[in-house]
Amino acid sequence: MSNKKEREKRREERLQEEAKAQSGDRRTKILQLGAGAVFLVIVAVVVLIVANSGGSSGGDAQNLKEVAAVDSLVNGVPQEGMTIGDPSAKVELMEYGDLQCPVCKAYSEEVLPQVIDNKVKSGKARITFHNFTIIGEQSQPAGAATLAAGEQGRGWNYLELFYRNQGEENSGYVTDEFMEAVAKAAGVKNIAQWNKERKSSAINNEVKATTAQAQRYGFTGTPSFAIKGPSSSGVELLGTPQTPEEFEEAIDKAS
């Protein structure tokens, strides 16, 4: 009887030891796996940061893209200052954007061309670009350069070409060289005059004034839009419509 009890006791002790050993093995494996995961994440973060700091993309003054595409979009459409379209068009669509803003670039390439083709070229609406500089310090000279191009009737050429050659925000690509290359490709005739005007206090104050105006409207992102027409009650804020159709609908409603 006592032998049986002793055997059972020994068996229980052995089982406990085995369970403990198994638990220890499992613990070691889990911690090794955890250490491996930490190593992988450290490598991934370092690779991401190094890849990100390795040179900026876009903003290449020597190799401007899509000059012809911009010409075909805006040439032949009347321009005055930063307004594109028939000055007597009843509806005015106002864009508040930042030259450095990648979402504005996407709107310029994917949303607004249809609106320009369908509503601006037909004389139903005109679009005015206003600076709303929120990305960084380089947005101010970029915005001023655009307004200065507008003084020579090439504002929208400049705006569209800048967007299509936009670099990474605040990466330092908005240099005098880059802005001048865009101005020349946009067809700004008098570069000396453009250089003088883009640095003038009048133009720079206008950039600041329209930014303040956008903030008064309560806009918090770029691009933001407003509309004014015979059927609208003053300036109506549209925010950021997502599709060309929404813009066309808003223009029809305001007509």
Added chain:
Amino acid sequence: MKFPSEANLRRAIAFVAVLGIGVATYITIADSGGGSPTCLAGGTGCETVANSSYSHIAGVNVAVFGIVGYIALFLTAFFANDFGRFVGFAISLGGFGFSIYLTYLELFTIEAICQWCVSSAVLMTILFLLNTTRLIGYAGIDATSGPAEPPESEAGLA
């Protein structure tokens, strides 16, 4: 080394994850429709960050990934076993690494700080520390037994 009880760690993880879900949801809602979160102390840091190209991955706001991560971390707090410990650790480790990368972008590339993003990074760091403590203290141990050292009896999350 004395570890906090696993039940307390799990409660803390669940609580911080709920805060994270709140912050990430606010950023997502504020960003929808072209807007941006409002910086509490004024300034345009939140607008700048929200309008940068880094705020979206494949068209999806990074805050959406945050919501998914925080929800997953919240759920791991309900598993008082090695699965919950390791998955919680792995997700918080990934989130912590991603937060380091995003904070680097804010400081050195976008050159703007968004308080909401920093809040989320701090919450994710706390979650990483809690989950690491939980894994080191309790990996390989049944829910009903105590931490690795010293042995101490501990029940699961109530």
